[in-house]
Structure formats: structure tokens, C-alpha cells
Amino acid sequence: MEVRKMGHLASKRRIRLFAAIFVYSSLIAISIVILIPVAWMLSTALKEDSEVFLFPPQWIPRVVCWDNFKRALTFLPFGRYFFNTATITFSTLLGELLSSSVVAYGFARLRGRGRDLLFALVLSTMMVPSQVTMIPTFVIFKLLNWVDTFKPLIIPAFFGSAFFIFLLRQFYMTIPVEIDDAAKIDGCTYFGIYSRIMLPLTKPALATVAIFSFMWHWNDFMTPLIYLNSNEKLTLSIALSRFTGMYGMTAWNLLMCASLVVALPCLLLFFFAQKYFIQGIVVTGLKG
Amino acid sequence: MSSRRLTRLARQEEKYMYLFISPWLIGFILFVGGPIVASLFFSFCNYDVVRPPIWTGLRNYLQLVADPLFWQSLKVTALYSIVSVPLNLMVSLAIAILLNQNVQGLTVFRTIFYMPSVISGVAVSLLWMWIFNPEFGIFNSLLWQVFHIQGPGWIMSEKWVLPAFIIMGLWGIGGGIVIYLAGLQGIPTELYEAAEIDGANPWYRFWRITLPMMSPVIFFNLIMGIISSFQIFTQAYVMTGGGPHYASLFYVLYVYRNAFSYFNMGYASALSWILFLIILGLTLIVFKSSPLWVHYEGTSRGR
Numbered sequence: 001m002e003v004r005k006m007g008h009l010a011s012k013r014r015i016r017l018f019a020a021i022f023v024y025s026s027l028i029a030i031s032i033v034i035l036i037p038v039a040w041m042l043s044t045a046l047k048e049d050s051e052v053f054l055f056p057p058q059w060i061p062r063v064v065c066w067d068n069f070k071r072a073l074t075f076l077p078f079g080r081y082f083f084n085t086a087t088i089t090f091s092t093l094l095g096e097l098l099s100s101s102v103v104a105y106g107f108a109r110l111r112g113r114g115r116d117l118l119f120a121l122v123l124s125t126m127m128v129p130s131q132v133t134m135i136p137t138f139v140i141f142k143l144l145n146w147v148d149t150f151k152p153l154i155i156p157a158f159f160g161s162a163f164f165i166f167l168l169r170q171f172y173m174t175i176p177v178e179i180d181d182a183a184k185i186d187g188c189t190y191f192g193i194y195s196r197i198m199l200p201l202t203k204p205a206l207a208t209v210a211i212f213s214f215m216w217h218w219n220d221f222m223t224p225l226i227y228l229n230s231n232e233k234l235t236l237s238i239a240l241s242r243f244t245g246m247y248g249m250t251a252w253n254l255l256m257c258a259s260l261v262v263a264l265p266c267l268l269l270f271f272f273a274q275k276y277f278i279q280g281i282v283v284t285g286l287k288g
Numbered sequence: 289m290s291s292r293r294l295t296r297l298a299r300q301e302e303k304y305m306y307l308f309i310s311p312w313l314i315g316f317i318l319f320v321g322g323p324i325v326a327s328l329f330f331s332f333c334n335y336d337v338v339r340p341p342i343w344t345g346l347r348n349y350l351q352l353v354a355d356p357l358f359w360q361s362l363k364v365t366a367l368y369s370i371v372s373v374p375l376n377l378m379v380s381l382a383i384a385i386l387l388n389q390n391v392q393g394l395t396v397f398r399t400i401f402y403m404p405s406v407i408s409g410v411a412v413s414l415l416w417m418w419i420f421n422p423e424f425g426i427f428n429s430l431l432w433q434v435f436h437i438q439g440p441g442w443i444m445s446e447k448w449v450l451p452a453f454i455i456m457g458l459w460g461i462g463g464g465i466v467i468y469l470a471g472l473q474g475i476p477t478e479l480y481e482a483a484e485i486d487g488a489n490p491w492y493r494f495w496r497i498t499l500p501m502m503s504p505v506i507f508f509n510l511i512m513g514i515i516s517s518f519q520i521f522t523q524a525y526v527m528t529g530g531g532p533h534y535a536s537l538f539y540v541l542y543v544y545r546n547a548f549s550y551f552n553m554g555y556a557s558a559l560s561w562i563l564f565l566i567i568l569g570l571t572l573i574v575f576k577s578s579p580l581w582v583h584y585e586g587t588s589r590g591r
Contacts, residue, residue, distance in 0.1 A: 023389045030383060031400045037459065038403070040426045041415050057429045099311040106308025110301050115309075122312065125320050129519055129567060131543050131560040135330060135553050136323035142337060159315020190304045219409035221522045226548060237410045241526045244414070252418050259414050263407035270406040274399060277406075281466045 045069070045256040052253050065253070072257035076239055077232070085235040088153050088224075089217040095157030096164055096213045097206060103160045104168035105194045109180060119169075125162045130222075138226060152227045153217075164209045167280065171205035172198065208280035211273050215266050236262045331557035341554065348558035358559065360534050361542040364450065368538070369517040372454045377509055380461040384468030385498070398469070402462035413526040416456045417443065443528050446535040453523060453536065464509050471505035472498070500583040507574070507582045514570050518563065539563055 039059075044052060045068060047061040072078075107119050141152040175198070183193050199206070224235045234242075240262055244250050270277060306313075331348055333341035352358050387397055404412070419425050420442035428439030440448040475498065483493050499506075521540040524530060530537035530545075543563065547556035 019389070023386050023391065026386055027383075027391065027397050030386075031397060034400055034404060034459065036426065037415055037419055040419060044418065053424050055424060055429070056433065057424060057426055099315075103309045103312040106305050110305035110308060111298070112302030112305035115305060118309065118313075121316070125316065127515070127568070127571065128320065128324065129515075129560065129564055131519070131540055132327050132557075132564050133320055133323035135547050135557050135560070136326035137319055138547075139326070139337060139553070140318070140323075156315065156319050158311065159319065160312040162312075165312060190301075190308070194308070215406065215408075219407075219411075221409050221525070222544070225525075240410045240414065244417075252421075252424075255414055256418065259411040263411040266406045267403070270403065271399075274395075277402070278398070278466055281463060281470070 041256050041260060044253050045260055047253045049251065049253060052251075068253050069257045069261070072254040073261065075254065076243070076258075078236075078239070078258075078261075080232060081234055081236045081239045084150075084233060085218060085237075088150055088235060089214055091150070091154040092157035092217045093210055093213045095154065095159075096161050097210055099158055099160040100164035100209065101168050101199065101202070101206065102194065104165045104172055105198055107165065108169045108172035109177075109193075109198075110190065122162050122165055126166070134226070141227065147227055148229045148233060149227075150233070153220075153223055157213075161213075164213070167209060168202065168205055171202050175201055204276065204279065207273065208276045211269060211276050212280055214269060218266055327557045327560065330554050331561050333554040333557075335554040335557075336551045337553055338551075344554070348555050351555065352558055352562065357534065357537065357542060361537045361539045364535070364537055365518055365520070365539040368450055368453060368520065369514065371450075372457050373510065373513040373517050375454065376458060376461050376464060376513060377506065379458060380464035380509070381468050381502070381506070383461075384465050384472055385494075387465070387469055388472040398466065401465050404460045405462040408460065409522055410526055412456075412460070413523045416452075416459075416523075417527050420452050443536070444532060446532050449528060449532065449536045453520075456523065457517075464513075467509060468502070468505060471502050475501045503582040504584060507578055511571055511574055514574070515567055518567050518570075 043059055043061060046064045046066070047058075047068075048063055048065055051058060051062055107115065107122070137152075137156075138147075141147055144151075146152050179197060179201075180193055183197055188196070219237065220235075221237045221241070224238050228234055228238065240258055243255055243258055330341060332343060332345055334344050334347075335341035383401065387394060387401075391397065419427050422428055422439065422441045422444060425442075427442065431437045431439040442452040443449050479497050479501070480493060483497060488496070519540055520538045521544065524536050524538040524541045525544070528536040530541050539559075540563070543556050543559045546552045546559060
């Protein structure tokens with residue numbers, strides 16, 4: 001019986017080992033599949049023009065052409081587009097951060113009639129496809145003569161974003177109410193509680209909001225496509241989408257250079273602020 | 289006296305509550321509520337932005353029923369969603385379960401899986417255009433070198449353009465994986481230990497513990513998946529422009545064209561209302577069906 005038990009343990013250990021091998025080999029295989037496109041992007045970006053159209057495709061460029069980046073970035077007024085995109089992204093980020101946190105504080109901490117109903121309304125606006133509101137919003141901005149300026153892209157952010165209001169409210173709810181009460185007794189105003197207590201306490205949440213806001217507006221395509229026309233006002237996304245065919249036949253190596261440069265700020269941000277990315281997804285994902 | 293004091297305080301608090309939420313309230317009226325009403329009005333009008341709208345009653349909606357491109361865009365979007373949403377749900381759950389096996393280097397794997405979601409938008413669309421290039425792209429080259437299969441024309445082929453979009457969508461499932469992983473880590477290990485003592489095999493544990501415990505998260509990802517897959521735009525606009533021969537004319541692309549290329553704002557409004565009703569209907573179906581398959585801890589939730 002003792003022997004049987006030991007045999008059982010041994011087979012169990014063998015199963016564990018096989019399971020571990022299976023898990024790690026699958027994970028590594030999936031990682032490789034995910035990394036192939038990125039590696040292919042980098043490889044193409046560094047190839048000579050003639051080598052791009054070789055079959056079968058080569059993974060390692062014969063000559064590493066760092067010069068491609070310079071060529072790609074000087075072909076279009078890239079600096080201009082970079083500046084435009086950065087201006088829009090940081091302004092919307094600021095607007096969303098400011099107003100969403102103020103509004104979230106109101107919903108999380110202050111009581112009043114109709115509050116819960118209005119909060120339900122905040123949540124339900126996340127369900128409305130932006131296409132429904134897109135046309136009348138365009139008409140409003142057209143009437144205001146704001147088309148082909150950055151205003152339609154920036155100003156709405158200063159009225160808060162439903163998603164971030166929701167996210168920040170979830171964070172505020174985890175802070176004990178006693179802190180507010182103590183501050184109130186000490187004569188602190190509601191605005192004082194918000195700016196001096198809530199804002200410092202919710203820095204990680206604000207970081208999450210800032211990161212997601214940055215990423216979305218940096219990559220946004222449809223809004224600038226609708227509102228921006230003149231060449232010098234374009235954003236990187238729009239410029240990139242027009243890049244194909246502009247160089248005569250599509251110069252895939254230059255196109256991949258440009259795509260890499262456009263994606264780089266988001267990638268860097270991701271690597272340095274991973275914690276907040278994960279946190280943001282987890283908080284919104286689970287309380288959905 | 290003290291109660292009057294309280295109500296005065298309460299009234300003041302209410303005033304401040306409205307003050308604090310006023311940015312959202314104003315924004316809601318200007319950019320959501322107002323536009324929703326206006327959009328409904330436009331959908332019954334002939335409207336090109338330049339001239340004032342002309343009321344045409346149900347004409348847009350009748351025209352829509354007879355419009356082959358409306359049906360085509362609906363078909364394309366529905367086909368894509370029917371395959372892509374469940375596929376993404378299953379694959380990301382499977383990967384999350386793999387990641388949850390006490391894996392060493394979890395952060396490294398998680399970083400790799402999430403990375404594609406960070407570089408969304410035009411850059412990703414261009415990258416995949418190049419990957420799917422039938423002659424010089426890496427996809428067909430790998431198919432040939434590894435399996436000796438002559439790959440199709442992908443985004444240049446009517447038949448293969450949707451599968452191409454589905455494969456591309458699969459590349460960006462990192463967000464779903466992270467949500468699932470968080471859910472999996474919230475399942476109490478005692479449940480598995482108890483089941484193991486009772487002699488339950490891994491398969492049984494998956495069906496009886498993991499899946500029920502994960503159902504709220506699956507529910508969330510399912511709803512998000514439906515909403516986002518019905519709103520695909522950038523990829524189609526950048527990669528195919530709806531082609532070849534309307535085979536990738538996604539619904540929102542058709543709405544966009546009507547609104548901002550042909551300036552048929554009324555017709556586009558009608559189209560977007562149909563989209564809204566479809567998404568709402570699907571979401572409601574998922575919500576209504578949820579008591580059958582979504583398990584919440586402490587079941588008597590709605591008591």
C-alpha cells in the first residue's frame with residue numbers, strides 16, 4: 001500500500017511537470033506569435049528600398065538603413081504633425097483630468113436629490129454609439145465656425161468623460177468618508193476637501209486616467225478625420241493614413257518607420273507606467 | 289431645531305453636488321442629450337448642413353430598407369461580430385487561464401500580450417496591411433515556408449478580407465486577457481482545493497468552478513466586445529476603404545461616407561439610429577439572458 005501511494009505521488013509529480021511544460025511552451029509560442037508583427041515592422045523599417053520587395057522576405061536587413069527614419073520624417077512636415085497631435089492630446093488630457101475628477105467627486109461624496117438617477121445617466125451614455133451624436137455635434141461646431149480648428153477636438157474634453165467619471169468615482173468610493181467628515185469639522189469647504197484631500201489621495205487613479213486619455217487621443221482617428229482639413233493642421237494619425245501612395249509606389253520601409261515613430265510615445269508610456277495601465281483595466285473591468 | 293439645521297446643511301450639500309457635477313451636466317446637454325434629440329429629428333429629414341433640414345417623414349428609413357449597401361454593410365459587420373466576438377472571448381480566456389497557473393515571469397508575458405493594444409489605430413492598420421501583402425508580406429511567406437500553403441490575397445480578396453480583419457482583431461486581445469486574469473485571481477483557491485479533495489478532475493473543475501465564477505467577467509467582456517465590434521471603423525477606412533467590391537464595407541464606414549463624403553446627414557442619422565437600436569437590442573438580449581448563465585456570488589442579489 002505504501003508503494004502504491006508513492007507511485008501515485010510520483011505519477012502526480014509527473015503530471016505536474018507535463019502541465020508546467022505545456023503551460024510554458026504555450027505561453028512562449030503565443031508570445032512569439034504576438035511579437036512577430038512588431039519584429040516584422042522593425043525589420044522592414046530598416047531595409048533598403050530594393051530589399052523590401054524580395055521573396056521570400058528576409059528577416060535581417062542586409063544593410064541597416066537608419067537613414068530611412070530621416071527620409072520618412074522629412075517627407076511630410078512630421079514635426080508640425082507631431083506638435084499638433086501633442087497639443088490636442090495634452091489639452092484633452094488636462095480637460096478630462098480636471099473636469100472628470102471634479103464631477104466624480106460630486107457623484108461619489110456629495111448627496112442630493114436626483115444624484116443616483118443622474119449617475120445612471122452617466123453610465124448609460126457610455127452605451128450610446130458615438131455615431132449617433134456625431135452628426136449633430138458636427139453641425140454645432142460647423143455653426144460655431146470651429147471646423148478645421150482644434151477646438152472641436154479639445155473643448156468637449158473640458159466637460160468630462162463618462163468613462164473617466166465612472167472610473168474615478170470607483171476610486172473615490174474606496175476612501176473612508178470619515179476623512180471628509182473630519183475635514184468638514186475643521187472648517188474645510190467642499191472644494192477644499194476635493195483639492196487638498198481627494199486629489200492627493202487619488203494620484204494613482206489620476207495617473208490611470210491620464211494614461212488612458214493620452215493613449216486614446218494620441219491614436220484617435222475619426223474625430224480629427226471629421227474636423228481637420230487643412231494640411232498644416234493634420235494630426236499624426238491622419239498624416240499616416242495619407243502616407244500610402246504619396247511616395248509614388250508605397251514605400252513600405254518608410255511607412256513602417258513612420259508608423260513606429262507614431263506608436264513610440266504610447267509604447268514608451270506603456271513600458272514606464274504599466275502598473276497604472278493594468279490597474280485601470282482591472283478596476284473598470286471588474287466593477288462593470 | 290437640529291433637524292432644520294440638518295436640512296439647511298443638506299440643502300447646501302445638494303447645491304454643491306450640482307455645482308460639482310455641472311461640467312458633466314452641461315456637456316451632457318450640449319454633446320449627448322441635445323445631439324441625440326437632434327439626430328432623431330435629422331433622421332426624418334433631408335439635410336446637407338448647408339441648407340436647412342427638410343422634413344421628409346419616414347423616407348430615409350424606407351430608402352434604407354431598399355438600399356443594397358445598407359444590407360451589405362450590416363451583413364459584413366454582423367458576420368465579423370459573430371465570428372470575432374466569441375473567438376476573442378474564448379482565446380483571451382484560455383490565455384488568461386494559462387497565465388494564472390502560477391507562472392514565473394507573469395509580468396513579462398502580460399506585457400507582451402497587452403502591448404498590441406497600446407499601438408492601436410492607424411499604425412496597426414498599416415502594419416497589418418503590410419503583413420497581409422500577398423506577395424511580400426510575412427503572413428503568406430510563413431504559410432508557404434512552414435506549411436507549404438499558397439496563401440490567399442487577404443485584404444485584396446473578397447472572400448478573405450473579413451478573415452484578415454478577424455485575425456488582426458485577435459492580435460489586440462490583450463485588454464480582455466488582463467480583465468480575465470484579474471477575475472481569475474479573485475477566485476478563492478479553497479474552492480479548487482475542496483474540489484481536488486473530492487477527486488474532481490481539471491476538466492470538471494473548469495466547468496464547475498472557473499466558468500461559473502468567471503461568468504460576470506465574461507458577461508462584461510461580451511457586452512464590450514459586441515459594442516466595439518459593431519463600431520469598427522479605422523481599420524476598414526485605412527486598409528481597404530470598404531473594398532474589394534464592398535466586401536469590407538463595415539457599418540460605421542458606410543455611416544461616415546453618407547455623412548461626410550456625400551453630406552447626406554439625414555440618411556446617415558437614420559443609419560446611425562438603426563445601429564444604436566441593433567447594439568441596444570443585442571445588449572438587452574445579453575442582459576436578459578444573464579440570469580441563466582451569469583453567476584453572482586451570494587446569488588440572492590436582486591432580493
